[in-house]
Amino acid sequence: MISLFTDISSEMTFGILPIFIIDELKASSSILGVIEGIGEATNYISRVFSGYISDKVKKRKLFIFIGYLISTISKPLLSLSYNPLDVLIIRFSDRIGKGVRTPARDTLLSESISKDKIGKAFGIHRSLDQIGARS
Known part of the structure; x- marks a missing residue:
């Protein structure tokens, strides 16, 4: 559900x-x-690093x-x-957030089912x- 609401707010x-x-x-x-x-x-670049770190520390909920x-x-x-420049910095921050949460979220989902x-x-x-993206 959080993905739904996050995508609504993003759109x-x-x-x-x-x-x-x-x-x-x-x-x-x-x-x-x-x-x-x-x-x-x-x-996409932050997904590589956060996914690797998430796999090492096993604190998926924290990354999410x-x-x-x-x-x-x-x-x-x-x-x-x-x-x-302000917009770039904020957009950069938002995309880091997505890059940090996505690998951990997907791994947690796959491990819990x-x-x-x-x-x-x-x-x-x-x-x-x-x-959420289409709403």
């Missing part, structure tokens, strides 16, 4: 981000592309909590942005995730 926030960056902050579409590119790269906390705190900070139900569990999780 509400980041769905209007291009308009905010281009119309309000007067940045170019190239700057928007750089911000989004750095954000997504940060997400920290990841969601970072993302939850970062979104409202966009309202305080006065320039594209019997092997014959893993596909169903991930299917339900991804369905709720996509419902």
Whole structure:
């Protein structure tokens, strides 16, 4: 359920981000592309490191909590942005949060369900995730 609500808040926030960056902050579409590119790269790169560390320390719930906390705190900070660099830093923070929580969450899910139900569990999780993204 938390993925559902996180995705709803992300879509509400980041769905209007291009308009905010281009119309309000007067940045170019190239700057928007750089911000989004750095954000997504940060997400995927941080997954590698956080997944490795999560596997070593076996504190999956802590990684999930920290990841969601970072993302939850970062979104409202966009309202305080006065320039594209502010947006970049906040977007970077949000994507680190996603990168920290995702490997631990997926591993915890796979470890908490019997092997014959893993596909169903991930299917339900991804369905709720996509419902949140489309809401």
